[in-house]
Amino acid sequence: MDIKKRLIRTAILALVGLTIGGSIAYMQVKSEEGQVAGRGQKSKPASMPGISLGGPFTLTNHDGQTVTEKDFEDGYRLIYFGFTYCPAICPTELQKIVQVLKSMDEAEAAKIQPIFISVDPERDTVAVMKDYVGLFHPKLIGLTGTTAQIEDIKKSYKVFSAKVPTEDGSDYTVDHSSFIYFMAPENKVLGIYRMQDDVEYILKDMRDLMKNAA
Numbered sequence: 001m002d003i004k005k006r007l008i009r010t011a012i013l014a015l016v017g018l019t020i021g022g023s024i025a026y027m028q029v030k031s032e033e034g035q036v037a038g039r040g041q042k043s044k045p046a047s048m049p050g051i052s053l054g055g056p057f058t059l060t061n062h063d064g065q066t067v068t069e070k071d072f073e074d075g076y077r078l079i080y081f082g083f084t085y086c087p088a089i090c091p092t093e094l095q096k097i098v099q100v101l102k103s104m105d106e107a108e109a110a111k112i113q114p115i116f117i118s119v120d121p122e123r124d125t126v127a128v129m130k131d132y133v134g135l136f137h138p139k140l141i142g143l144t145g146t147t148a149q150i151e152d153i154k155k156s157y158k159v160f161s162a163k164v165p166t167e168d169g170s171d172y173t174v175d176h177s178s179f180i181y182f183m184a185p186e187n188k189v190l191g192i193y194r195m196q197d198d199v200e201y202i203l204k205d206m207r208d209l210m211k212n213a214a
């Protein structure tokens with residue numbers, strides 16, 4: 001793969017990420033106007049009241065069972081969108097989720113359901129997803145579906161992804177936005193974490209958010 005093209009794409013993706021992050025920050029400011037003063041985040045908003053993300057979906061879990069948003073709405077979730085062939089970013093971000101869970105005590109971690117949703121349903125079959133999530137954490141649930149089902153959930157979480165053919169055209173990779181969504185029971189978005197947010201930051205933020213929600 002041509003390094004220059006790859007770098008240009010990475011830069012474009014970063015811009016897309018910034019734009020999405022920027023509009024979320026803007027919505028955050030708007031929705032919190034007149035409410036309690038900020039909680040002192042230095043880099044970004046963590047609480048997202050009033051932001052409409054997520055919604056109904058039908059997908060297939062890594063055991064081949066059909067699931068919907070209702071199967072998860074009783075607890076907290078950490079959701080990440082990616083694909084199993086991803087060489088670097090997806091594994092890094094999933095590893096981060098695992099580290100967050102491992103840093104929690106048992107009771108705390110028990111409240112959180114980690115979920116990995118494929119943006120490459122053609123290659124990420126149920127069997128592929130099962131093998132992949134098993135590499136990370138026994139609790140991690142992998143979700144895939146038809147192309148239409150995946151397009152629907154991408155839309156509702158404002159996830160960007162696009163297939164990119166490899167240089168010789170024999171294969172493809174997938175460029176995609178990278179955010180970890182922290183969802184509260186009943187599908188409310190509590191936080192969105194970016195690649196630059198480390199385990200320590202995410203852990204502290206989640207604890208604060210869960211304390212406030214309790």
Ligand code: NI
Nearest residue numbers: 082086089090
């Ligand atoms: Ni990836």
